[in-house]
Amino acid sequence: MPQTLIQPEFKVKIDYDKCHKCGRCVQQCGWNVYSFNERPIPDDAKCRACHRCVTYCPARCITIEKNDLAFRDNDGWGPALRKSVWRQAETGGVMLTGMGNDKPYVNIFDHLVLDACQVTNPSIDPLREPMELRTYLGRKPDAVAVEPDGKGGFRLAEELAADGWLDKNIQVDTPVIFSPMSYGSVSLNVHRSLAMAAERLGTLMNTGEGGLHADLYPYADHVIVQVASGRFGVDPEYLSRGAAVEIKVGQGAKPGIGGHLPGEKINREVSETRMIPQGTDAISPAPHHDIYSIEDLRQLIYSIKEATDYKPVGVKIAAVHNVAAIASGIVRAGADYVYLDGFRGGTGAAPQIIRDHIGLPIEIAVAVVDQRLRDEGIRHQASIVAAGSIRSSADLAKIIALGADVAAIGSAALMALGCHLCQGCHTGSCSWGLTTQKPELTRRVDPEWGAERLVNLVSAWSHELQEILGALGVNAVESLRGSRERLRAIGLDEQTCKILGVKPAGM
């Protein structure tokens, strides 16, 4: 019997006339594609098209092609579905995958266009005029109360000043933060790169659920520390160290699903950071076993606030059908921000069937949550963080116009560090040294190099966002935030437009 019915997805072609026979491809590939016998010999079946070998081949003699085998046409049974059936018939298991949903759902971002000024109001040149991106993340009071300062002017009313709400808002210099990615799922060098970049950009990175490595303590003012269902790495010091604490309830790529970091990835340092024994599997339960209802969440939020002298506490949820009501409950439970993760968001490992079929696009989630919070008059009580495939500064501008305060980027950040979206994060063999703990791979990311690339990416997006704001004729990002009047839809149905609160183009 054949070992498998599944043919390789890619063909690795080496132009042996040009090949130096140096063996670098063998050394670079984390997937063990190559063996070497006088010259590199690829095993196509192992290739994930991550292009590590292609990038490092000194002779530029490697090409990766799609292994486009013809299948008899069947619109219902595409090749991917047939392969899934064969794979599950072989293994009997749940198919795992990494990164975000790759199915061809309508991408709403690509059906939204932005406005610009012509004649009746002037556009603004961001190279010559101030263009402000600063954002405060957190709960705001209903109104600003003032009192005479005795010198003919005014100052904050004592009650409001004493409350210290402003200190409990986190200032970010650009409305882009980094998404939670745990140490364990990604390497320490990735965490270092993110932390250094966050500090330089005046923004935030997020520990994910894997604790905060001691090397990152100096960056703690730019770190959101996460509390997830496994409570890895959580102790009072950890909670107090970060700029904010985030309770992770769900993730866009796997709503309702817990996490499982295999014991092989739990080396000494990961074990110390996560506070679990070395080599044991790190299992995050699907729910928090102390949050079975909204009132439980409120208790946890306030427990954390009590433990941290009232640091901002955010709650991260996956965008699901009833997201507006859930988010409203979260705000009323005392969260300082709601982190919404759309169904195209990435993951280090998730069951493919969950990743590809559960949840909502982030565009919809932000639109309905922002509107619901406004309808209830509580929009100012919490900020909205939007994540789940923010791919460019255009997506960033559009999600802000739909109502998000800031966007969080994970996949794009990893791509800045070399990720090619090969979807093999869960294997722990990332050739780019990102989602692995193998020392020979993790050292491939120099944190200084990584930080520079992340700073470049976010700076470039910020500049582009400034250009967009200038075209829109506003000079501060708060004037775009929730300003859906500046968006128009092309090719979206009437109901979707209504839900988004966006008029069709031409209106």
Added chain:
Amino acid sequence: MRYEPLLERMPTTRMPAFTDREAAFGLERPSYAAEAPFKIHGGCGLTGICDESGALMSGEVAIRAMAVQRDRGNGLGGGYAGYGIYPELPDHFCFHMMYHDTRAKEDAEAVFDSYFQVDLAEPMPIRRVKGIADAPILWRYFLEPDPHKLEDSDMSAEDFVVHAVMLINSTIEGAFVASSGKNMGAFKGVGFPEEIGHYYLLEEYEGHTWVGHNRFPTNTPGWWGGAHPFTLLDWSIVHNGEISSYGINSRYLEQFGYKCTLGTDTEVAAYLFDLMLRRHKLPIELACKALASPLWSEIDRMPEDEQALMRSLRAVYGPGMLNGPFAIVLGFNGGMVALNDRIKLRPLVAARQGSIVMVASEESAIREVLENPDIVWAPKAGEPVIARIEGFEQPIHGGLHLPAEEVSCAVTGTAEVCETVGVS
């Protein structure tokens, strides 16, 4: 069918004329929310003049200030508001009314008769002016709330008046309240401002504060109710500019119950002033700082106390910040405030001559009116010019505490809004 030839002669691109004859022929009455579905774009010219000593000036100064700025409008809207103009009846609410036909007038007067004590009702004095056509029937009423009705209502007199304005604007087709404050009035219509001023005999009024406006709408037929100033009780607002942040400003206001149904930037500015001054009790200087915020780089350099205040204002009122080009004059019984956008994208010139403070879109207007100004300056971006008349404590009525949606409703006069707040 027999009226068809007449209908065909009616211009289709404009609102139907406000006369009884056309009403009798069954033409539709104007909808006062007609502009609502679209955001109005356009430029404008404006002026504001206030004598801080409280001395009175003829309305002619406002006409002259607007006449030299004729080029800033296109004849589709001009208007004024004057304060201190009714010294004979200073404590009466004065309703300036626009009627499409006599039926609307009768209906509105029925409201006045049942809820108010009308001490004087008269046609608005006007003269025929070339260039002004299709005028509605214009009347004014000096009234006080019926004491019994007021007591039964358990409202302040101001709330009571706003309710009445709402009732008229929302339920009586073809009737529109142009202004409803004490010792003030709005005079506006479709035409160039100097024509409108002459039409209303403005030179015969004397006031301590005047605001004027010349409108250049680019995508809407002008209508009499839609001209500036935009008023609420004794507030009036004139505005030159386009608020590029309209989308979020209106959504921010919705959170507080306001419904921006006219689709004009001016409406948004008026409600933001209402929110900050009346409901949040901010001093006018700080409300201006919230509407046209200093840059973060400026805030970061301020002394600590001021920094905390400005940071708070911006963090809290960021969604209400008016972004984009504008110059605004807010008039009230007690003075006026003029404000430019945060990077001064629209013109605003200010001057002082003795106790007179004047602002205008163009310096020419100031030179026309003030013979020998002590100082003429261009106010910096976001720096309010505030004129306060001695003896007035509050810039606005103190006793108003209507829910915002009702205030909004009163001004916009849309039935749809009123249904949601249960007006009967």
